[in-house]
Amino acid sequence: MNVATERLIQLGLLVAILGGWQLGVSTGVIDVFFFPAPVDIFNQIVSWVIDPSFYRHVTITLTETVLGYVIGTGLGVAAGVWLGLSRSAARILDPFIKGLNAIPRVVLAPIFVLWLGLGLWSKVALAVTLVFFITFFNAMQGVREVNPVVLANARILGAKRSELLRHVYFPAAASWILSSLRTSVGFAVVGAIIGEYLGASAGLGYLIAQAEGNFDAVGVFAGIIILAVFVLVIDRVLDVVENRLIKWRPNTAEEKTA
């Protein structure tokens, strides 16, 4: 099947779902209280997008996501590389890490609100706890799976410890770290949104929570769609970054030579 037909089928599916939904609503089969009409959702999105105050919410959520993401992945990579290199430290800390990771992160949200208030930082903290462990485990695994021959070779060629980190450990762990960076984005958004949802005065999560409080299904759905687009855009940015960083991998390079 060629790409054009696939695209056509995808488009057809979308039209069928949305059209069926809209038709269901207008004929009264679907209750708009639970499933608002696509047209209404679309109008709600448009009215938000053209409203300048809406961007305040987006900016706040984006700031929380980015801060949580950067801090979480930074700490995760640093801790992962450290524990990947030091087996004894990893053994000592292992039960603590497992214990912390076992806590459902959502229950921490009220505690963070208690500690850090209703503002930005309680959401950032929640996002950090979600993102940290994903990057941490991946970075640790990546460092541990460094090819011992490549490592021995670099050492014989005269690499000192810092040079080993830069030329061997980090690049070897890079594909692991990058794949965890992809997964982490979603979690950073989840952290920020849940934080806002549970207690905030602004942000996309707050918008959704407010719409829900007013039994405004249109607002909830519109918020969900905006969130999805939000994550997709970030994901796309990471795609570009990843292809820039890892150009030595067979698959990406073959696309280039082809």
Added chain:
Amino acid sequence: MALAMVKPVAAATVEQPRNAMVSIDSVTMSFGTFVAVENVDLTVADGEFLAIVGPTGCGKSTILNAIAGLLKPSGGRVSIDGNPVSGIQNDIGYLFQQDALLPWKTAIENVELGLLFKGVATAERRERSMMWLAKVGLKGFEQRYPHQLSGGQRKRVQMAQALITGPKVILMDEPFSALDIHTRHLMQNELLRLWQEERRAVVMITHDLEEAIALGDRVAVLAAGPRSRVIDSFDVDLARPRDVAEIKLDPRFMDLYRNIWASLRGEVEKSYERRD
């Protein structure tokens, strides 16, 4: 028998007395209770090509790793050019059996690594790496990543990488065993050519007796493991420069092969018996 056929080195070919570059004195390598090699004595002169053959699993590689400083001997001592080996050595070149190139670096970046770690300036590093890549026949492949090169090309890059720093000793651990037979011959000749230009002490481990004789000045035979030791040493008095494929037809090559095989064969059989 054919043992008597080994002729003394033709009038000693007016050799100057060469100092010992690598000396291994009663070295024992053990891992826990397992003793891989025991009481090994070997001396490699400067500019000498020593090939070590032995059955699989006799601890050949551990000897190389002791010279490189990757492993610490549990007994005895190793010294390079008079200096005792402790920790990783930086004046050696190590040619690994496996792919040892950094897959995230291009051919030229791989070749220049040794110079980079030694703190050589960028321009000089580039120039010398280009020269070495040309030397191993990879001009124009500078920007390729290892996965874009064939097995033989990767070996060439590895050779350039190991030799660019001008190491005192070159260690090789079955460097060509993963290559197909034609590529292997090409690489062996290439190696001989590079070595002939600038003779250094070489210790090469192999299980391929033909390769050992074709390349080496001397072939040492290791006993079957565990507790392996050097049981015999043969001087290879074949003229240089050699062509690896042609030299195998030389009658003296065949005599040497017979003699060394007579010594090696028993060990190979022993190692098989122990495994079953």
